[in-house]
Amino acid sequence: MTSGVATLSREAPSPTLGRAVPRLRAEAHPHASVTDAPELVLVQPEAEKRRGLPRPLRRAIGPVLLVAIWHVLSVTDVLSPTVLAGPATVLSSAASLWATGELQAAILASLGRAASGLAIGGTIGVTLAVISGLFRLGEDLIDSTMQMLRTVPNIALIPLFIIWLGIGEAPKVALIALATAFPLYLNVYAGIRNVDQTLVEAARTLGLSRPAMIRHVILPGALPNALVGLRYSLGVAWLALVFGEQVNATAGVGYLMNNAREFFQTDVIVVCLVVYALLGLIVDFIVRLLERVLLAWRPAFSGA
Amino acid sequence: MNGRDSHDLAVRVRGLTRRFGERAVIDTLDLDIRKGEFVALIGASGCGKSTLLRILADLDHGITGEVRVPQRRAVAFQAPRLMPWKPVWRNVTLGLPGGDQRRRAEAALAEVGLSHRSDVWPKVLSGGEAQRTSLARALVRDPDLLLLDEPFGALDALTRIKAQHLVAELWQRRRCAVLLVTHDVEEALLLADRVLVMREGVIARSIPVTLERPRRLDNPVFAALRGELLDLLGVSDDVAGRRAA
Numbered sequence: 001m002t003s004g005v006a007t008l009s010r011e012a013p014s015p016t017l018g019r020a021v022p023r024l025r026a027e028a029h030p031h032a033s034v035t036d037a038p039e040l041v042l043v044q045p046e047a048e049k050r051r052g053l054p055r056p057l058r059r060a061i062g063p064v065l066l067v068a069i070w071h072v073l074s075v076t077d078v079l080s081p082t083v084l085a086g087p088a089t090v091l092s093s094a095a096s097l098w099a100t101g102e103l104q105a106a107i108l109a110s111l112g113r114a115a116s117g118l119a120i121g122g123t124i125g126v127t128l129a130v131i132s133g134l135f136r137l138g139e140d141l142i143d144s145t146m147q148m149l150r151t152v153p154n155i156a157l158i159p160l161f162i163i164w165l166g167i168g169e170a171p172k173v174a175l176i177a178l179a180t181a182f183p184l185y186l187n188v189y190a191g192i193r194n195v196d197q198t199l200v201e202a203a204r205t206l207g208l209s210r211p212a213m214i215r216h217v218i219l220p221g222a223l224p225n226a227l228v229g230l231r232y233s234l235g236v237a238w239l240a241l242v243f244g245e246q247v248n249a250t251a252g253v254g255y256l257m258n259n260a261r262e263f264f265q266t267d268v269i270v271v272c273l274v275v276y277a278l279l280g281l282i283v284d285f286i287v288r289l290l291e292r293v294l295l296a297w298r299p300a301f302s303g304a
Numbered sequence: 305m306n307g308r309d310s311h312d313l314a315v316r317v318r319g320l321t322r323r324f325g326e327r328a329v330i331d332t333l334d335l336d337i338r339k340g341e342f343v344a345l346i347g348a349s350g351c352g353k354s355t356l357l358r359i360l361a362d363l364d365h366g367i368t369g370e371v372r373v374p375q376r377r378a379v380a381f382q383a384p385r386l387m388p389w390k391p392v393w394r395n396v397t398l399g400l401p402g403g404d405q406r407r408r409a410e411a412a413l414a415e416v417g418l419s420h421r422s423d424v425w426p427k428v429l430s431g432g433e434a435q436r437t438s439l440a441r442a443l444v445r446d447p448d449l450l451l452l453d454e455p456f457g458a459l460d461a462l463t464r465i466k467a468q469h470l471v472a473e474l475w476q477r478r479r480c481a482v483l484l485v486t487h488d489v490e491e492a493l494l495l496a497d498r499v500l501v502m503r504e505g506v507i508a509r510s511i512p513v514t515l516e517r518p519r520r521l522d523n524p525v526f527a528a529l530r531g532e533l534l535d536l537l538g539v540s541d542d543v544a545g546r547r548a549a
Contacts, residue, residue, distance in 0.1 A: 198381070198383065198385050199385055199387060201363055201385075202379070202381065202385035203387075203398065203399065204362075204363065205361050205362070205363065205377070205378070205379040206378075206398055206399035206400075206441070206445075207399045207401075207445075208398070208399040212399065216387070216390070216398060216399075217387060220387070220389040220390075221389070223389070296425065297388050297389045297390075297391075297425045297426070297427065298388065298389075298427070299388070299427035
């Protein structure tokens with residue numbers, strides 16, 4: 001095979017190549033022996049590289065393995081139920097909590113808090129980001145303030161919120177609102193400021209008015225960053241929810257968890273943890289879906 | 305040159321100066337472009353030709369002097385500068401006043417041979433297709449002055465030839481004034497009625513090109529003009545003679 005290739009490379013290039021001919025000839029060392037020919041490697045077609053399990057299944061291997069190990073440890077009594085209940089127990093207590101309607105009520109209460117907190121915090125964060133992103137006056141007034149406030153750990157504000165807002169729903173929602181406002185603010189602001197200047201210029205030559213420029217160029221250009229901000233916000237919303245619900249809650253997943261702690265019900269605690277995790281996963285899935293729909297235009301690397 | 309009356313002009317520039325710091329990139333420059341005239345502006349890189357185009361496009365305001373341009377202008381840049389978040393036809397009509405936008409976009413896209421691409425995202429267009437979309441976006445505005453800033457610079461050689469033919473054809477049909485900024489002498493001679501050579505911030509030479517269209521590279525007059533322009537740009541055509549230059 002190698003000798004065949006070497007013969008080919010020694011053939012004179014087609015004369016139609018014109019000026020390139022002398023250069024090619026110079027590279028084709030006429031005195032090189034057959035053994036000098038480079039060893040050739042096969043370029044693999046993509047279809048052959050892909051083998052084994054389809055991706056969704058492959059992604060499930062890790063979590064399934066983890067649960068399996070946990071189950072084995074519980075069944076063999078290496079893990080005592082007072083430390084951590086086994087998956088089977090967790091599943092049955094989840095079923096009974098669902099049957100009494102406790103679980104659904106708790107999830108609804110928690111989701112309601114997260115949603116209203118995110119709605120308030122998101123509105124504030126996005127509005128401030130748009131103002132300081134679009135106007136220099138807004139930037140001067142808002143940005144330094146926001147940069148200063150964002151360094152305050154918002155969990156540390158719980159005591160103040162309790163003093164100001166009591167122990168009802170208000171401090172919990174306020175905590176989530178505060179936590180979610182910052183990631184959205186930072187990312188939307190950065191997104192607006194990173195819009196490609198050449199596109200803004202092109203739009204100007206097309207005669208776009210300022211409102212049209214904002215609507216058709218600047219906001220769509222900031223959208224990828226805004227969605228990153230939304231993802232961060234949802235992450236911290238969950239965190240803030242968990243902290244908020246530890247404070248005198250009378251409903252919600254956190255309340256369920258606090259109650260379970262009183263009675264050493266590790267199974268119920270695990271159920272609550274799983275619920276938090278599942279809610280997080282579902283929300284993340286929704287954001288991914290949103291990204292796929294809203295950012296379909298984006299030519300981006302999607303992983304090898 | 306005849307037709308100096310200002311109502312006959314698409315561009316009138318008098319005593320234009322643009323400074324970047326101490327350096328005057330454009331230094332008391334005068335320029336007239338007649339209605340419907342195709343003018344190519346060539347010059348070494350950094351001679352201020354793109355700056356001049358940006359001034360005519362109303363993108364650069366740090367100027368002194370008098371600049372008059374038509375209300376209806378359109379620009380095609382070297383990069384197509386399409387909004388990636390808008391499908392092709394919406395890119396074409398972006399900022400276009402009036403209704404019936406879809407039909408007008410389709411008509412402009414048909415003119416550049418891209419009817420079949422009107423609904424796709426810009427990311428799937430080839431370089432040449434993106435540049436043609438950018439041309440359609442300029443043409444749909446029915447401009448009195450079309451400003452082309454090295455629009456073929458980023459295209460491969462074959463696509464560039466096709467795009468040049470397309471621009472020649474579109475200009476024959478539309479007869480708007482065109483200012484083509486380029487560093488390609490052949491391109492300037494293939495397309496323009498007049499070639500301006502810019503040097504040290506002014507129009508150093510204005511060379512009328514009276515050749516019949518469509519023009520051919522192997523025409524002896526063409527070759528002579530090409531040699532003359534290369535001389536003016538301080539480049540020798542002869543590869544062996546490069547040492548002497």
